[in-house]
Amino acid sequence: MSAIGVRDLTRVRRESPESVDRAWAERGRRTLGTGQLLVVAADHPARGALGVRQDAMAMASRSDLLERMAVALSRPGVDGVLGTADILEDLLLMGLLEDKLVFGSMNRGGLQGASFELDDRFTGYDPDQIVAKGLDGGKMLTRIGLDDDGTAETLEASAQAISALNDARLVAMCEPFWSVRSGSGRVANLLDPDSVIKSIHVAAGLGSSSAYTWLKLPVVEEMERVLDATTLPCLLLGGDPRVSPEETYASWGAALAAPAAAGLVVGRALLYPQDGDVAAAVDVAADLVRRSR
Template structure:
């Protein structure tokens, strides 16, 4: 075993869909005695271009836990078991056609130690301060990867969340911080994926995202204009409530875009419906791929490999 590296846990592509086993005790041992092993693993990681020859991206997302968003459907703490999450991620990353992962530092550090990120696109999650259900949820501070962290670790891109509530002054703080993050990423020639929403609170104070065609159009227009350069900006957008509206919505910007998955619930019917919505939107000229997390890592039938393979097939 190479000093400070956890081995024997990552399954290679072409396996039979079995989840690899993660040795938590060994991860903790390395973190305790050799914390420098994380930087060393990042330095030796074999890299690849953001896009391969087909010009498409299939990214698995796992940055939800850092915002306290651990639920999948009715399972409120589905993502709380870290070993289970890492095993699902390693399996997803081993499937043919999966380009990479989006996650926070704690998860990416584990995946580096597990050797699961070679020849993968690695995207650091930048703002996780808007905790799910908090009164300050829309004052979404940049508490994750900084642009300098992404550059230092040799990662390939960053992602940030931009939720705008016209009635919440905290949105302005997030908007300004987002613009500066776009500037800092562009200065380093690093792609940044901006995930915009028009958001509103209901009568009970619960925050929700407006997925109407008008709201998604406005969010795309606002996100596209942030910062002093859009050269390295990508969009990460939801499919509208009515998928037939997506062609008109995506005419709002010439920035390349990927579709996000979101929580589609626990039912097989919901999974099938989501695939069909993605299939149609992926035909649009600005849409270059998918960034999907919970619906692939925690599918209704429990078959992570099959869910991932189906999503890859849509590309």
């Protein structure tokens, strides 16, 4: 199938929805390889998380997001993408997933700000569909809140998904956080080294095998000590930085030097950079990864 533009996506979806399955079947794939990876993430909207820095609705326009993704995926050194089915299928129809690694986002049910946020149900991809579509793995957000009963359901579901993906010999990308609720009920992820280390140990123990389990971890202080907590490959989370780009890039570069570092997964920081230049932001991240390979 020929690639289409953003303006044609709705027409194609309406007139020939079967073209999505055909495009998955025809997509050119690549291997993980042995070097560090740069993966662009775009699964935030499905959880109602549309904000970037001070703009609460920065990611509201799907056409704008897709155009930014198109720029990012066209840059040298970008290995793949992480997203929910709706976004990945748009990118697929646009011809942007050829020879890219593709990871499906699995649990988006813990909506930002909801009373059930930590009961993060698996409302996106499941392991069977990840296999059927020829994706390269699945990602699950696994927040651990000791004062929230929803954590138990999330841990169990994450463990089941990790076991199934390991059985299929596909990457099970687990993103753990040690989380708390404030007095207002808002969920906050604890980003001190000890909290991240505790989350690593819980996540690494989930499932009946860890042979294909990777961790997706935030870049925090004392990353050498943090990454010494596991032998699993770790993709470093770029996040939505509140500091200068220079400080952000320096922290990424230092963390990538650790033996457990397997690359970067970055979304908002690259797609919505402070100066608006997506290509330049992606190129800096790609250069950091390239120098660490």
